[in-house]
């Protein structure tokens with residue numbers, strides 16, 4: 001646990017079950033607290049710029065406005081003009097707080113630079129994740145606080161940029177929240193505090209799942225360039241999405257890392273593409289992955305050295321059994337977690353009874369509070385480590401090799417095309433384990 005959620009949690013706690021029961025109330029008061037602080041200092045606007053005006057970008061911008069009546073949107077940036085229009089339409093219910101003048105709306109591959117140049121309290125980065133490291137580095141170089149959607153990169157080159165920028169965030173005293181919303185959800189926060197307090201003993205293993213049917217796709221349009229087709233259908237191109245193990249399953253992998261208190265040391269994986277095989281609709285990504293992540297060994301309560309691991313499974317195939325869950329195994333009990341639900345079995349059995357919060361809004365409450373109160377909040381390294389864990393799993397599945405963290409992190413792989421314009425770009429081939437280059 002890092003950042004304001006952790007601090008609010010600790011501040012609320014005086015120990016034991018009573019204090020834990022007080023957590024939702026304490027966190028619920030964050031908004032009121034912010035309002036009081038603003039009133040004491042004289043209310044001030046919280047100005048927010050948005051880069052990437054798609055579904056989640058519009059959602060996150062709305063969440064920022066829901067987090068505080070003092071928040072308003074001051075700049076929009078997107079590669080495509082129709083997405084700027086969609087942002088205006090989609091956020092119209094917020095009235096003047098979501099009206100951005102045309103002079104502060106930017107399009108094209110350099111739209112992010114226009115948004116960053118508009119004075120604001122923080123920028124929301126919600127493009128496909130392939131662009132995140134460059135956009136984030138530019139925002140932090142310009143002294144902007146940021147909300148960064150997950151995942152935060154698609155390759156080790158991008159991850160190294162994120163870790164370097166995380167250090168710059170600290171050096172400059174900026175604030176960054178990440179879109180790993182489980183880290184801001186009360187049910188997860190309380191369960192994880194109980195796990196850290198020993199409710200299941202030493203954490204030894206985890207099983208994490210995101211198994212579901214297919215997501216949206218955009219059919220190839222022969223009138224549009226290769227790059228526009230790929231960006232509009234970005235989920236299915238690894239240079240943009242990282243593949244679904246990175247784009248979606250990072251949420252569950254993040255929980256394994258959170259419970260283990262670290263990232264894995266190595267992994268081996270399988271994966272492939274059985275159902276989504278039309279390259280015009282589904283690019284070149286896989287539709288299933290399973291990874292065995294090995295974490296650093298621990299000396300257990302009896303002094304024996306024991307190995308720790310997480311099994312990760314992600315599938316996007318229609319007609320198959322759905323499961324989105326994290327199960328954490330300790331020496332004394334088990335925790336089962338999913339959005340809105342948490343329970344622990346073992347000698348200290350517990351079930352989360354609520355009330356729960358909206359973690360998408362809480363992310364912005366926590367970030368806005370850190371900005372207003374000048375308290376530290378930097379979730380960059382944590383989300384970068386979880387993104388890297390997912391990338392390492394993909395590298396193992398694509399190649400068929402066993403992959404060590406240190407090798408994966410230092411790998412020169414950089415999936416971004418050398419020059420970006422809406423022109424030709426051949427689609428990458430489907431990775432073949434045993435033969436594949438590292439993508």
Ligand SMILES: NC(=O)c1ccc[n+]([C@@H]2O[C@H](COP(=O)([O-])OP(=O)(O)OC[C@H]3O[C@@H](n4cnc5c(N)ncnc54)[C@H](O)[C@@H]3O)[C@@H](O)[C@H]2O)c1
Nearest residue numbers: 052053054055056057078079083126127129149150151179
């Ligand atoms: N936390 C969550 O639960 C959650 C849910 C959905 C998506 N996401 C994440 O949010 C991000 C965006 O996903 P989405 O569903 O909104 O996708 P989307 O396709 O709806 O939106 C992406 C937007 O970015 C724009 N864009 C693409 N390249 C750009 C560039 N170089 N510069 C400026 N704009 C650019 C696109 O035109 C589009 O409007 C992804 O990282 C995704 O993984 C997170």
